[in-house]
Amino acid sequence: MTSHSPRPVADLFAADGRLKAIPRKPARREALLAHLAAALFEADRTYSEPQVNDALRSVHDDFPALRRYLVTGGFLSRTRDGADYRRQQQPGSPGGAIPAVA
Structure with missing residues (x-):
């Protein structure tokens, strides 16, 4: 299985709609985060x-990690005090991960 599609x-x-695990591979995690941001x-x-915690807790117990990934990945923005969150509009990148900016 060497294809990277x-x-x-x-x-x-x-089957119950809960996340089995948070992927370690960045491209898989990015795809998951994009899905969660759009769905939740x-x-x-x-x-x-x-x-935000309640929405993420509905899919996985480690909601703090998911919240952090969503913010650091640019899928959610949050105010400086961490009180308010908003979904960010991601530029479309069909077929893959959003390129990392580092």
Whole structure:
């Protein structure tokens, strides 16, 4: 299996809709984060940290890690005090991960 075509994120979820594990590979994690941001958070809406935690807790127990990945990956923005979160509009990159800016 040497092909690098992106796999769907559906195989990361158990039958009950919960995430089996947070992927270690950056490209898989980026695909998952893009999916979670689109599925759990509406654009143009502000969320409190407890609302973000509750949404992420619905898919995985390690919601602090998911929240951190979403923020550091640019999928969610948050205010300096961490009180408010908003979904970011990502530039489309069909077929793969969003390039890292480092």
